[in-house]
Amino acid sequence: MGRGVLLTSNLPQLQNLIKRDPISYKEEFLQQWNHYDSIRQIFKINPDEQAQHFKELVAFISQVAACYPKETADFPSHISILLLENYGVLSSDTRKALVQNLVMLRNKDVITSIELLKTLFPLLPQTTSSTLRSFIRKTILSDIRVANIRSRNHNLNRAVQAMLFSMVERGMGGELRVSNEPTSDRGAHNGEEAMWAVILTKELWKKDVWKDAKSVSIISQGCFHPVIKVQSASIYFFLGDDEESEDSDQEDDVDVRAMHHRREINKKTRSGDKKLRKQLKTAKKKKYDKPAMTANFSAIQLLHDPQSFAEKLYNILNRFDKRFSLDHKILIMQLLSRVMGAHKLCVLGFYTYIVKFLAHRQLRVPSILVALAQSVHDLTPPDAITPIIRKLAQDFVHPGVANGVITAGLNAIREVCRRQPWSMEEDLLGDLIEYRKSRDKAVVAGARGLLKLYREVNPSMLKRRERGKDASMGLASGHQPLPYGHTSEAAVDIEGLSLLEDHLKKLREEEGLTTEDDPAAWQKWEIESDSSSDDASDGWINVDDDDGDDNFAISDSDDELEKSDEPPPAVILTPADFALLNDLRIQAAKTAVGSGGGSQAKRKLAALEAGHSILPPDRQLQDTFVSENDILGPRKKAKADYAERMASIQKGREGRDKFGSHKGKQNKSVPSSSTNREKARNKPIMMVLSSGFVRSKKKASLREKQQKLRAHIDRSKKSRH
Numbered sequence: 001m002g003r004g005v006l007l008t009s010n011l012p013q014l015q016n017l018i019k020r021d022p023i024s025y026k027e028e029f030l031q032q033w034n035h036y037d038s039i040r041q042i043f044k045i046n047p048d049e050q051a052q053h054f055k056e057l058v059a060f061i062s063q064v065a066a067c068y069p070k071e072t073a074d075f076p077s078h079i080s081i082l083l084l085e086n087y088g089v090l091s092s093d094t095r096k097a098l099v100q101n102l103v104m105l106r107n108k109d110v111i112t113s114i115e116l117l118k119t120l121f122p123l124l125p126q127t128t129s130s131t132l133r134s135f136i137r138k139t140i141l142s143d144i145r146v147a148n149i150r151s152r153n154h155n156l157n158r159a160v161q162a163m164l165f166s167m168v169e170r171g172m173g174g175e176l177r178v179s180n181e182p183t184s185d186r187g188a189h190n191g192e193e194a195m196w197a198v199i200l201t202k203e204l205w206k207k208d209v210w211k212d213a214k215s216v217s218i219i220s221q222g223c224f225h226p227v228i229k230v231q232s233a234s235i236y237f238f239l240g241d242d243e244e245s246e247d248s249d250q251e252d253d254v255d256v257r258a259m260h261h262r263r264e265i266n267k268k269t270r271s272g273d274k275k276l277r278k279q280l281k282t283a284k285k286k287k288y289d290k291p292a293m294t295a296n297f298s299a300i301q302l303l304h305d306p307q308s309f310a311e312k313l314y315n316i317l318n319r320f321d322k323r324f325s326l327d328h329k330i331l332i333m334q335l336l337s338r339v340m341g342a343h344k345l346c347v348l349g350f351y352t353y354i355v356k357f358l359a360h361r362q363l364r365v366p367s368i369l370v371a372l373a374q375s376v377h378d379l380t381p382p383d384a385i386t387p388i389i390r391k392l393a394q395d396f397v398h399p400g401v402a403n404g405v406i407t408a409g410l411n412a413i414r415e416v417c418r419r420q421p422w423s424m425e426e427d428l429l430g431d432l433i434e435y436r437k438s439r440d441k442a443v444v445a446g447a448r449g450l451l452k453l454y455r456e457v458n459p460s461m462l463k464r465r466e467r468g469k470d471a472s473m474g475l476a477s478g479h480q481p482l483p484y485g486h487t488s489e490a491a492v493d494i495e496g497l498s499l500l501e502d503h504l505k506k507l508r509e510e511e512g513l514t515t516e517d518d519p520a521a522w523q524k525w526e527i528e529s530d531s532s533s534d535d536a537s538d539g540w541i542n543v544d545d546d547d548g549d550d551n552f553a554i555s556d557s558d559d560e561l562e563k564s565d566e567p568p569p570a571v572i573l574t575p576a577d578f579a580l581l582n583d584l585r586i587q588a589a590k591t592a593v594g595s596g597g598g599s600q601a602k603r604k605l606a607a608l609e610a611g612h613s614i615l616p617p618d619r620q621l622q623d624t625f626v627s628e629n630d631i632l633g634p635r636k637k638a639k640a641d642y643a644e645r646m647a648s649i650q651k652g653r654e655g656r657d658k659f660g661s662h663k664g665k666q667n668k669s670v671p672s673s674s675t676n677r678e679k680a681r682n683k684p685i686m687m688v689l690s691s692g693f694v695r696s697k698k699k700a701s702l703r704e705k706q707q708k709l710r711a712h713i714d715r716s717k718k719s720r721h
Contacts, residue, residue, distance in 0.1 A: 011060045022067035029068060036061060040078065047089055055097045062101040066108045076102065076111045080119040087126050096132050099123070103139055113143050114159050121163055125192030140200060145209050161214045167197040168221045168230075176226045178323050191227030198222045198233045205237075205299070216302040223335070224312055228328060235331050238338070240296040256283055297342070306343040310336055314347050321353075330367050337375035338625060341419075344377045351375075351384050358391050360405045366628040369408065373415035373626050376423075382484060385423035389413055393428055403440040407633040410435065410446030414453055415626055421457040422484050429454060429461055442633045457481060499584040500577065582608070 014032070018025045036057040043054045058079065065072040079102050087095065099120070106116040120136050127133045144160060147153040171194050201218045204210040222234030263276050303309055313336045317329060324332075333354070340347060357368045376385060396409025410432065417424050429450070436447035454461055458481040459471030467475070573581075589605040640648070680688070688694060700708075 011056060015060055015063050018064045018067055022064075026068070029064065030071065032057065032060065033071060044082075044086070047086065047091070047094065051091065051094055055094060058098065058101050062104045065105060065110050069110070072110075076105050076115065079105075080115075083119060084122060087123065092129055092132070095127070096129075096135075099132065099136065106143070113147055113156055116143065117160060117163065121167065121196075122193075124196040125190075137200070141203055141207070144204060145207060148209050157210065157214075161210075161218065164197040164201055164218050165214075165221065167193040168218060168225065170194075171225060171227065171230075172221075174226045176228075176320060176323065178228055178320075178325075191225060191230045194222055194225050194227065194230045195233065198230060198237070202233070202237050211298070213302045213304060216299050217304055219299075220303060220309060223309075224316060228324075232328065232331060235335050238296050238299055238335050239331070256280065300338060300342050303339065303343075306339055307345050310339045310343075310345050310347050313339070314350050314353070318349065318353055326363060330364055330371070333368065333371040334374075337371040337373075340375040341377055341625065344379050346380060347375075348381070348384050351388055355388065355391055358388070359395050360401055360408075366408065366631045369412040369631045370626055370628055373412060373419070373631070376416050376419040378420060378487065379485070380420050380423075382420055382422040385416060385420050386425065389416060389423055389425075389428070392416075393432065397432060397435070403438070403443050404632070406435065406438075407440070407442040407446045408631050410443065410450060411631050411633050414446065414450045415630060417450070418453055418457075421454070421481070424454070424461065426461045430463065433462075433466065442635065446633055494573075494581070496581055496585040496588070499588055500581045503580070503584055 011032070014025065014028055018029055022029075036054075039050055039054050039057060042049060043051070061072060061075055065075055079098050083090075083095070083098055083102070090098075102111075102116060102119060105111050106113065117140060120140055124133065124136055127136065144156065147156050171191055177191070198219055201210070201215050205215055219234045219237050222230050223238075225231055225234070259276060259279055263272060266272060313332055317324070317332045317336070321329070336347070336350060339345065340350070351372075354368065354372055357365070358372070359365070362368065372388065392409050392413050396412070397406050413424075413432065433447050433451045436444050436451060438444050438447070451462070451466065455468050455471045459467045459475060460481070462471070464472070586605070586608045589601060589608055592601040593605055
């Protein structure tokens, strides 16, 4: 009796004893379990009453639940139901304690990951505490990541992806909410559930835990969500930018102002100052060391039914044109154009829609021109693009605008025509390339780029004097451009394959004669066959022909092989062969550069050394996308950002002492500073003429000049002696 009273008042001690010997202390545990059950009923009615005692009992049972699995089978469901049904009335400390104990049960394998995540996912959009929200988020991510470390846990992944997809889908039927102002309700209607589903999927994609089409389907569904912040976060995923809307997760952001405020009100110590400086340095580095935006090519390629996805994007863009902001419309344009360019889709209404934005006074017009260029490909009908090019030429390329506008127009037309050359009109092309005679270098570069493009793809559209030597020779030899719908990318050969064949042939020649031509090899074969004939009966092996002669046929004639219509078996190259092929192409390019191959050979060598694909550049997905710099063209000098300025400063400090100057000390046996007389020699003549010393010489009297001359003679005599 005394032991029971003692252990009842000291739960940590009882917990320790139970873990050592669960059987002996089962009666004491059941006593605490009954006590917990009665307290739980009271807690449901009034959560504020005996809240501290209830948390202690929950923590105790969570620690020893693995010792009594049969008695505590319903305990995880008690916590889960309490969190899901009464989350709004619980205090913040109680919520945190219950969530931590539920995670402890998962760590002790009392519950599975799916059971834990089914409780944690609905809590994310409900919680208002940043600390608890961050804990739940990290728990979810770490649990899924650990489950997929050794091998893919397909059962868990399917279950979690289904939950995330349902979180996005639950709010799809709501009205479009353009403003990001919070509403009274939290959950599916406010977009919180969908937002967290998108955030978690993006994090798992970034950590290389999920790289499949189901993850892409979750975020692609978010692109059509009625809440704008969910749309933006989903679109940024495909555009390759980690930027998210303001209402998304911001726990990792550093509040510099709050750190300074805490430092002012807290106790002043050296360690506190050092910690503040370290935090400020980390915040500054995090602000300026953001990675460059790169498109998420793999996610765009994994889209299910890209044509339907692109048509839905255009429908919401056209339907809510007056309600969306310009920035959000440009986001949708960029994603739509990239999907169209990557999958070679035709959404003809997009070109009619984008015409009204093609004006040189339009805000963010470079981004709009980039979206236009990315949406065009070789299967786009030229009739749909020709009005676009006319519009660009009329609004951007004429003498009434600045040179930068003309440059942007020429570069945009060039990028569009590079993807669909047949959309250009011959008369318009002649007018545009006349700008190569301009005085502005950027305009000249844009016009020459357009001229060079049509010299390569369709020189017949140019005048004779503008075609150039190579294009004229090609036309004279009968070379004609491919018509619309035809492609030159037929897989008939691999570039540089002859180099690999010559290399392998050379290796065979260096190794020696072949087996057929080497007599020694035949003699060795005869010796081996004689030595092995002892085990067989006179060197012959009897072959049964019970199955009949129809199963196989033997022919010693080569005529049947020659008459066969079947193609010879194809050789599948291995990754090692492709690596060797790439090395041989680099060696051939170096040889071409060394023998005076010109700038084209140098560009080819640079591309190969950079590790580009052996496919032609027009077949690489990266070349489908362009940047604003391609549209704006070369500028005098762009303003350097923080990272570039710091790199320039550090480069100037290389090889220099921290303090002091080396002037006057470098070419002396004994280092010393320069004298005033040495400094006066390097002064500008106008400064010397204006000095008091020179002016006093000009105004000196005859007596003063005689005194100076006598003093100079005396000093000379003394120096001689």
